Amino acid sequence: MILLVLTVGCYQITFDNDTPKIEDSAMRVFVTGPGIERYANKNIKSTLTNLQTSISAMNIQFNIVGVLINLQNGRIMDVDLNDINIFLQNNSAILNVKHVVLDMIFELKLEQKTFPYLYDSGSLSLTIRDLGIQTYLSVVYGDNCKNKYILQTRNMVIVIDDFQIQFQCNNMVLLNSISLFITSYLKDLLNGELGQQFGSGLIESLLQLLNEFVYLAKSDYKSPITTDQRYFNGMQITENVIQVNSTGQRCIHNAANQRCYGYLNQTVTSTRTFFTNHDVQYQIEKLAFNSGFKLYLNQQRSFGGIQIVNITLTQFHNMGAELEVVVMFNGRSETLKFLEPVTFSLVRVNDQGTDFGRFVIRLTNLISVTSLKNEQIADLSSYFEKTFGEYDIVYANALGVSVEKAEVIYLDDNWIHIGSYIE
Template sequence: MIVLLSLQVFDDCEQNYPRMLQHNDSLQSSTATEKGTAQYLLCGIRGSLSQVFDIQIPNITVPINIGVTQIDFSLTDIKIYNLQVPELDVKLNEQNIVQLYLPNCDVDLKFQWKFQQSSYPYTTDSGSGTVVLRNGTMSGSAISEVDGVKCPGHMKVNVIKSNLEYQSLKIQLQGGQSWIFQSLIDIIMEAVQVQIAGFISSTMSAGFVKLANDVFEDGRREMNYANKKFIKDERYTDRVQIGSRFATLLFSGQTYLKENLTDEYITNGVGGITLNKFNTDIQMAVKDEAFNNIFYMFHKYENAFSGKDFKCVKHPTLRFTNTAALVSILVEVNETQVEIQLIAKPVVMDNISAITGKIRFDYFPYSIELRDGIDADSLLAAVLEHMNDTSEDAAFQYNYTLMVDIRTYQVVFDASERVMRLIGDTPEECMPYRLSDPL
């Protein structure tokens, strides 16, 4: 129930994109198996548990009727000071429902309490207290949809069922010197315990929602490139795709000129992405057109691929074979056009401090069209050097996760679907948060 809400994105809709994207507009996807989803979420929770201790918890008041009078028993200044989440289990089915279970949770709260009698003699009392919940199991089910009205491209998750069960819940009250409090303490404890159980369930839900959005939020609906001129569109194109024991998020992945969002490289969709082709815990797929989109923008608005001794006639184009990525570039030298092909080897980079990463290419020679009067070797060397120099600026950007080191993942090319997949497993032990050099 709780961690599932991390799939939401709480963001305003600041960019006025020209159209609402559909399923077939997806250039990027992220897929996780049940095991991968569970470990991903669990590591995120463990890495950010300290945030839940700072949650502002609302006060609660429990009215207790004892015949001739009523007592209002209030809890204030409620703080979580211990929270243990040792494991998490996820169940995914093809009805687009996600079920989560967090068994064996321990929760400790501390608070101030106040006792006030509503009739004569209007006795008041106060003190402090603790709640100790052991072996709790939080569970729930949810479905998702893309918000097509208020905020197109943003995920909306609806919780359809939630529950908290526990083996032990103990409340300890300190203070309380009045005779009426001492005489009614057993009645108070019985009445308060029921309220406390529901209170912990709702509080933990709110707490994990806050925590999850801080950790798992795919962040911006756009990502600025280093030159601030271009943005990467991170909108969702469909609800969470739930298959048999896997879940996939579909993203736009398109690149726009920030000052002219109407200039779309892709307008009619690029077809779907097969969601789950491997048994690895996590896989990220990127269509070839995502890279061509970037080449188009950087060529049109930056002339980024023209060198000192040659002119790039049109934007480079990339296509995947089953073993490599090939980039074709048409250049002009001395009024003669020459077609060059380069092998592009992907290099995955990260920038943890910004929660972003890049996929750039190292380029190697493949072929060059021979033309009279053109020194093919010199031209190929010049183009190769220039493409490698611009590779990082015109890289594909993605939102990075702290729990998975995608730099270690295997690259698999899929020519039939025109995608590159990064596949790998989540670590058995949660990786510590780490810093890397800025990109």
């Protein structure tokens, strides 16, 4: 059994809403079984640190016909995983990893303990051509904190159907005399303790990948503006999807006192149950967008004699999001109405190639009559584009999610559904 603890404490920082409830969830994310499979197959190689660490730490010693064999300092040369299958059930899942090809190399030392006391060293290359793993996966919670959850595996079965061993030593005489014995011994080891270590390392890496947790999601980590992505209701596994919930609200992260300031205390509405066949599906309530507008306007936003006083997403239509923007100019206020699409994009957040999802609304399509000139409306759009980006809703992580295949569905007045595929 493997227990992979994903978080040590509930949260390392505090929030204005420290104990959100399911009624506070303005953002929920669903990943289907095929989506998990594609995501894992695409990205598993980037998370094999556990397996590499396990192999590096191995010190395999055994004695055959008076010769002490030592294998150590193992390195992964190549891994090919392209057949990961997830079968979702209520509250659990079956994980199958098939046809894994794993190339490794170990330092090899041979020491004869009887006359003529020969000694040799070199390398042993081990290629496993068909490693299979099956295990049952469930989510376990502890300490009354659903954000602190454990992925538990049980009944793990490891099968190695095909492997190849190659030796390279300085003096092949000693090695040639015992190579068949070494091969036979390693075969038993691979289908026993050694195979279990390889399988456990792969599964731990896979679990980390599937449940990578970032509860402060930012488009720019130099900025204090963040999206609250605490999975306060933990992770739910159903027959169709894996689901997580978060508030989706923006707050200002103060690193000095480890607090995130900002909370729009409004009611999140309910909506109908709705799924598509997309690999990844995001459902966002208008409150999450309005949270960003509110935080954005904590500072005075003025340009060319015009001040933005308020921005509110009032409702969704089948053509987009309707926004009311209150501006002040020439000593009077005016309410502008915009009808804007919600778009999905990716933002690269580090040099390791990690992409976060970004949900964008801008001010480009005025639908109301105004006394502002066309140039002033254009300036408003340009100013908002330049200053609002860090306040967009950001979701970690979105490795492999297609922007081109993203589909936006306006569920009702208050909710939007965005689905896409992993490529």
